[in-house]
Amino acid sequence: MSYKPNEALRKFNGESSHYRLWADRMKDHLARSNPYWKVILKNLEMATNPITRDWLIDQFTHGVNAWTLSEKLETFICTWVNDALYSRRSQLAGGESQAGNGFEIWRQLYLEHHGGAEAVKLGGIRRLQEWPRCTSFNQLNQHLGSWLECLERYNSELFNCPSVLRSMILGIIPADYEDEILVKPEVQTYSEIIDFCKRRTTYKKNKALAELARRPPNSRMASLGPHNEPTRTEEAPSEEQMPSWAMKLFKAQGSPPPPMAVGERPAKKIRDDRNEDNLMAATREQRDQKPNGRRAFNLKFRYSGCWHCGEAGHSRKANPAKKILGCSKFEALKARNNGAPPAGYKGAYEKARDIAWDKFSKKKSS
Ligand SMILES: [Zn+2]
Numbered sequence: 001m002s003y004k005p006n007e008a009l010r011k012f013n014g015e016s017s018h019y020r021l022w023a024d025r026m027k028d029h030l031a032r033s034n035p036y037w038k039v040i041l042k043n044l045e046m047a048t049n050p051i052t053r054d055w056l057i058d059q060f061t062h063g064v065n066a067w068t069l070s071e072k073l074e075t076f077i078c079t080w081v082n083d084a085l086y087s088r089r090s091q092l093a094g095g096e097s098q099a100g101n102g103f104e105i106w107r108q109l110y111l112e113h114h115g116g117a118e119a120v121k122l123g124g125i126r127r128l129q130e131w132p133r134c135t136s137f138n139q140l141n142q143h144l145g146s147w148l149e150c151l152e153r154y155n156s157e158l159f160n161c162p163s164v165l166r167s168m169i170l171g172i173i174p175a176d177y178e179d180e181i182l183v184k185p186e187v188q189t190y191s192e193i194i195d196f197c198k199r200r201t202t203y204k205k206n207k208a209l210a211e212l213a214r215r216p217p218n219s220r221m222a223s224l225g226p227h228n229e230p231t232r233t234e235e236a237p238s239e240e241q242m243p244s245w246a247m248k249l250f251k252a253q254g255s256p257p258p259p260m261a262v263g264e265r266p267a268k269k270i271r272d273d274r275n276e277d278n279l280m281a282a283t284r285e286q287r288d289q290k291p292n293g294r295r296a297f298n299l300k301f302r303y304s305g306c307w308h309c310g311e312a313g314h315s316r317k318a319n320p321a322k323k324i325l326g327c328s329k330f331e332a333l334k335a336r337n338n339g340a341p342p343a344g345y346k347g348a349y350e351k352a353r354d355i356a357w358d359k360f361s362k363k364k365s366s
């Protein structure tokens with residue numbers, strides 16, 4: 001047994017969350033002088049009854065008396081625990097009559113702190129269960145990142161329970177993301193949900209950018225005010241009105257601002273210089289924002305009952321914070337279907353919306 005300083009060894013401070021690492025380092029250190037130590041210590045941890053002096057005195061391992069080994073271990077442990085634990089050494093050994101019983105001390109520390117490690121783990125599970133819902137898409141990536149970290153650290157066994165993971169993650173993303181995912185049967189696993197959120201967030205950010213580029217500088221400034229609804233105007237700003245950040249953009253690209261064609265809106269020009277994704281987002285945005293477009297229609301469509309069964313008094317998805325009950329029929333449907341709505345699922349809300357849209361578009365075309 002080596003008492004030489006070892007960089008990897010630190011005194012155990014009695015905190016269960018540090019126990020595992022400390023115990024492993026101790027075992028490694030002891031195994032360097034004799035590999036059998038690891039086996040002995042492992043067996044001590046498995047022992048269900050106290051290891052007594054009387055018993056040890058009659059035992060020999062590899063020709064060495066077990067009590068002698070136990071005393072050696074006691075001296076070694078005492079060097080690597082803090083004062084509080086050191087002063088408890090005879091209690092840990094099993095009382096005054098057992099003083100010096102390092103084997104029993106090792107077993108006791110394991111019992112006290114290995115179980116404690118379980119408590120730490122339980123705390124991690126609680127933390128994951130109480131994880132707040134993210135309300136801002138700007139913070140979503142970070143929100144999901146720290147959630148994943150907690151999951152990997154304390155609850156990695158949850159990776160084997162995809163439906164639990166799914167319902168957990170649906171509870172922490174912004175509510176409008178959740179509503180979208182509930183009707184997307186192709187977004188199932190937690191990683192598909194994360195991918196969906198990332199795509200959605202990128203799209204939202206691009207949309208905000210495109211929106212900024214689309215608006216003339218005056219209304220852009222106005223929209224920065226706290227209470228001003230962004231106003232949209234089709235009036236083209238003059239060349240002098242090109243926002244300074246746009247000028248910077250062109251300068252950074254090493255080309256002068258393109259000459260203004262008659263009647264062409266400078267904002268459109270800026271958009272052409274952006275990457276394909278932005279362009280797509282912008283095109284989609286224009287289409288979606290047509291006053292008679294499907295998305296605009298969906299946004300305006302109001303439905304008062306449960307989005308799954310149509311009954312009043314509860315919602316498709318429970319919201320404990322607002323004391324809103326969930327739909328038991330929807331839960332039952334998911335339970336029958338591995339925790340997710342079946343492919344092509346439509347609830348009362350989607351069905352009513354489809355019917356209303358059909359009516360609306362017929363009226364429009366006639
Ligand atoms: Zn319902």
